[in-house]
Amino acid sequence: MAARGVLVLGGGVAGMAAALSLAAMDFEVTLVEKAAVPGGRAVGYACKATDRCLHCGVCLASDLAEELAASPVVLRTGTRLEGLEGRPGDFRATVTGAELAVGALVVATGLAPAPAAGWPDLGYGRLDAVITASELEERCRRQGPPAARRVAFVQCVGSRNPAWGKGYCSEVCCPYALRLGLGLVAEAAAEVTVFFNDLQTAGKSMATAREQARKGLRLVQGVPSRAAGVAAGVELQFEDVRAGGVRREGFDLVVLSTGIWPGPDTAALARLLGINTGPTGFFAGHPGQSWRSSRPGIYLAGSCQKPRGIADSIAHGRAAAAQVAADLEEVRSA
Amino acid sequence: MKVEVAVVGAGPSGLSCAAALVRLGRKVAVLEAAEATGGTLRAAPGYLAPAAEGRTRLQTLQAAAGPAALLTGHPAGSLSGGPGAFRLEAGNRRLTAGAVVLASGVRRRLSPADHGLEPAYNLLGLSDMARLLADPQASLGRLRGRRVAFFLDVSAPDSLRQQAAAMHLGIAVRRQLAAEVLWFGRDLKVAGDGLEARYREARDLGVTFFRDAGRPPMLTATAGGYRVWAWPEEGGEPVEVAIDLAVLDEREEPCLPQWDLGPRRENSRLGHRSPRPGIFVTGSLRADLDLEGCLVDGVAAAAVADAFLRGLDGLVRAEVDAPRCARCLTCVRLCPHRAMAIAWYREADRAAAKVDKAACRGCGVCVAACPALAITLTTCPDEDIYRQLESGGRTT
Numbered sequence: 001m002a003a004r005g006v007l008v009l010g011g012g013v014a015g016m017a018a019a020l021s022l023a024a025m026d027f028e029v030t031l032v033e034k035a036a037v038p039g040g041r042a043v044g045y046a047c048k049a050t051d052r053c054l055h056c057g058v059c060l061a062s063d064l065a066e067e068l069a070a071s072p073v074v075l076r077t078g079t080r081l082e083g084l085e086g087r088p089g090d091f092r093a094t095v096t097g098a099e100l101a102v103g104a105l106v107v108a109t110g111l112a113p114a115p116a117a118g119w120p121d122l123g124y125g126r127l128d129a130v131i132t133a134s135e136l137e138e139r140c141r142r143q144g145p146p147a148a149r150r151v152a153f154v155q156c157v158g159s160r161n162p163a164w165g166k167g168y169c170s171e172v173c174c175p176y177a178l179r180l181g182l183g184l185v186a187e188a189a190a191e192v193t194v195f196f197n198d199l200q201t202a203g204k205s206m207a208t209a210r211e212q213a214r215k216g217l218r219l220v221q222g223v224p225s226r227a228a229g230v231a232a233g234v235e236l237q238f239e240d241v242r243a244g245g246v247r248r249e250g251f252d253l254v255v256l257s258t259g260i261w262p263g264p265d266t267a268a269l270a271r272l273l274g275i276n277t278g279p280t281g282f283f284a285g286h287p288g289q290s291w292r293s294s295r296p297g298i299y300l301a302g303s304c305q306k307p308r309g310i311a312d313s314i315a316h317g318r319a320a321a322a323q324v325a326a327d328l329e330e331v332r333s334a
Numbered sequence: 335m336k337v338e339v340a341v342v343g344a345g346p347s348g349l350s351c352a353a354a355l356v357r358l359g360r361k362v363a364v365l366e367a368a369e370a371t372g373g374t375l376r377a378a379p380g381y382l383a384p385a386a387e388g389r390t391r392l393q394t395l396q397a398a399a400g401p402a403a404l405l406t407g408h409p410a411g412s413l414s415g416g417p418g419a420f421r422l423e424a425g426n427r428r429l430t431a432g433a434v435v436l437a438s439g440v441r442r443r444l445s446p447a448d449h450g451l452e453p454a455y456n457l458l459g460l461s462d463m464a465r466l467l468a469d470p471q472a473s474l475g476r477l478r479g480r481r482v483a484f485f486l487d488v489s490a491p492d493s494l495r496q497q498a499a500a501m502h503l504g505i506a507v508r509r510q511l512a513a514e515v516l517w518f519g520r521d522l523k524v525a526g527d528g529l530e531a532r533y534r535e536a537r538d539l540g541v542t543f544f545r546d547a548g549r550p551p552m553l554t555a556t557a558g559g560y561r562v563w564a565w566p567e568e569g570g571e572p573v574e575v576a577i578d579l580a581v582l583d584e585r586e587e588p589c590l591p592q593w594d595l596g597p598r599r600e601n602s603r604l605g606h607r608s609p610r611p612g613i614f615v616t617g618s619l620r621a622d623l624d625l626e627g628c629l630v631d632g633v634a635a636a637a638v639a640d641a642f643l644r645g646l647d648g649l650v651r652a653e654v655d656a657p658r659c660a661r662c663l664t665c666v667r668l669c670p671h672r673a674m675a676i677a678w679y680r681e682a683d684r685a686a687a688k689v690d691k692a693a694c695r696g697c698g699v700c701v702a703a704c705p706a707l708a709i710t711l712t713t714c715p716d717e718d719i720y721r722q723l724e725s726g727g728r729t730t
């Protein structure tokens with residue numbers, strides 16, 4: 001029964017939320033994930049609680065993964081989509097090693113961090129002490145916080161600049177950097193400076209984080225334009241917007257807050273599925289119904305459609321599920 | 335009136351939720367305290383999106399939610415009962431609902447005292463400003479070419495939606511009244527749908543942004559307006575400007591009915607379930623969402639509520655009154671789930687139709703067809719429902 005079957009592509013938080021919702025609505029769901037385990041980017045992050053929960057949403061990812069394991073959703077890891085034929089209510093999808101008859105397809109293939117090497121002036125790849133925020137988190141998780149005393153975060157790398165075709169704010173990198181920075185202060189007694197354009201700290205829980213950040217971190221408005229290697233680490237050159245004038249300052253570790261770009265498979269998948277991408281390279285959603293793609297029967301969930309944090313990606317996955325369910329019931333009764 | 339879901343609040347998230355539930359084939363009632371639907375989209379056009387865009391969005395939403403029973407002028411009153419059979423009072427109506435979605439949003443209140451000011455005619459809240467800009471009767475003409483300033487991050491620090499509102503309204507003021515527009519706040523928020531582009535548009539239109547460096551601006555009333563001192567540089571000299579109209583951010587309070595929703599959990603903000611089973615939360619009541627966020631969130635809550643009801647559906651079962659059964663086999667033939675069979679009832683000491691509770695889905699086909707009126711549908715008692723909920727809401 002093709003019309004009861006749904007294929008979800010991508011097992012990040014958005015894909016898991018969509019799959020679980022559909023399963024709870026009695027659909028037969030297959031979740032196809034190209035990696036070896038589901039969870040997407042978010043299961044790799046660590047809990048950001050200091051002395052209290054900072055609402056980063058990371059634990060939601062492991063909750064979903066657990067729920068998924070106990071659900072009737074058929075999970076195919078290490079699998080990709082190779083072809084799609086048919087029409088809404090009656091698609092034949094070819095995935096690695098199998099053919100599936102499904103009524104609808106939910107695309108939840110997620111995001112990619114902006115490529116840090118794209119800004120050579122900031123020293124990534126040239127200087128060892130320049131890393132990305134997710135590399136910092138990875139390092140903290142494996143070896144504990146780095147020994148660096150003076151740490152600088154550089155915000156908005158790869159975001160908020162129409163010249164790169166990325167004239168949007170990535171929404172998650174400010175909260176992420178503040179939480180990581182607070183972690184370094186708490187655990188490694190580091191002196192943390194955050195170079196920012198505008199701090200995105202919306203919501204009550206972020207107000208808490210911001211208050212903590214105001215006390216614990218040095219916040220400097222103005223983003224550095226270049227990094228140079230010096231004997232004692234990295235020297236950043238920046239225009240101090242508030243105090244005025246160009247300044248130089250040395251740091252032991254420089255962390256680039258790379259923004260959210262479309263996932264690596266976005267363009268190829270758009271061609272394979274015959275769906276549109278928008279001017280910023282993400283899959284294009286309907287105005288007011290962002291969970292629908294440009295092709296009937298194919299739906300979008302999470303950060304593959306625009307930059308979204310974990311909680312928003314989950315909501316978007318559920319919204320896609322509701323639309324799939326409604327449309328498939330209609331196909332069946334027609 | 336009996337519905338499957340009662341949605342409380344007919345703003346963008348409530349309407350979007352109701353529309354999605356209708357698409358899912360659910361019977362829905364929307365309770366709205368005001369006399370018309372639309373919430374902020376109607377009451378303060380231009381607040382959540384540019385006015386024209388907001389109007390089209392609202393029309394689309396109203397059309398999509400059309401098949402739901404829209405009970406305007408019916409504020410949600412007391413609530414009793416439990417999952418599957420909530421009893422709700424709303425104005426002069428009584429409703430039974432399987433599940434309830436709270437989409438009642440927030441109440442906004444101007445609080446000049448937060449800004450160190452007395453109430454005055456040239457002092458407006460963001461939502462008043464939206465109302466006046468949309469009102470052809472309002473005489474805003476006197477502001478043509480004057481100076482209008484927006485003050486953020488005071489009554490509601492870190493509010494994404496108020497910052498988005500100020501951006502939409504600032505652009506509208508600049509375009510409609512050719513007034514000079516100034517913006518004062520702590521952080522500029524661009525982390526919303528299309529907000530970065532709106533910010534660029536505002537800048538290109540000549541809106542001036544003053545981000546304070548740790549010290550909020552100071553306002554004093556003058557004869558026809560206000561004098562503002564702002565400190566855009568740490569320890570630097572203040573900037574001094576005279577303005578004609580001050581638009582202030584507002585306090586927000588959740589609009590919650592007087593119900594016991596159970597104990598709050600630490601990260602309850604992150605989900606659509608309230609602590610009380612069968613009651614769900616969506617929209618700006620749940621998180622600091624912009625319009626796009628509210629539209630998505632309403633539909634997401636619909637998915638969660640629908641899945642919950644499907645879990646409950648399994649809890650309604652047919653029951654045969656054995657002594658009345660005439661053994662006509664009608665139910666055995668008609669049951670689409672093959673849940674009926676003739677079996678021996680020891681207590682009645684006779685054979686009669688018997689329901690296989692695991693197979694029955696509570697569709698009611700047999701109830702309607704039984705010529706002896708021997709079949710009824712019963713809901714499992716609350717304890718059974720709670721047990722089901724604890725095991726994930728599914729039947730075995």
Ligand SMILES: Cc1cc2nc3c(=O)[nH]c(=O)nc-3n(C[C@H](O)[C@H](O)[C@H](O)COP(=O)(O)OP(=O)(O)OC[C@H]3O[C@@H](n4cnc5c(N)ncnc54)[C@H](O)[C@@H]3O)c2cc1C
Nearest residue numbers: 010011012013014034040041109110111302303308309310
């Ligand atoms: C540096 C950084 C820090 C962040 N910090 C936070 C934070 O603190 N809090 C927060 O809320 N959010 C944070 N985010 C955002 C968060 O990562 C996203 O919200 C979340 O991961 C989005 O989930 P998703 O399911 O849309 O995509 P993803 O998590 O990217 O998942 C997509 C999944 O699809 C799979 N996939 C991709 N292509 C294919 C294909 N062709 N076939 C099959 N499978 C495929 C991938 O393997 C992956 O498992 C951060 C993001 C970045 C980059």
Ligand code: SF4
Nearest residue numbers: 047049053056057059
């Ligand atoms: S939301 Fe984030 S900080 Fe809070 S408990 Fe979960 S992982 Fe930890």
Ligand code: SF4
Nearest residue numbers: 156159169170173174
């Ligand atoms: S969230 Fe912060 S760092 Fe990321 S793009 Fe937006 S303003 Fe820049």
Ligand code: SF4
Nearest residue numbers: 659660661662663704
């Ligand atoms: S239709 Fe009614 S009376 Fe007839 S066998 Fe079934 S339950 Fe008994």
Ligand code: SF4
Nearest residue numbers: 669694695697698700
């Ligand atoms: S309620 Fe439906 S499923 Fe149950 S016995 Fe009657 S006809 Fe069969």
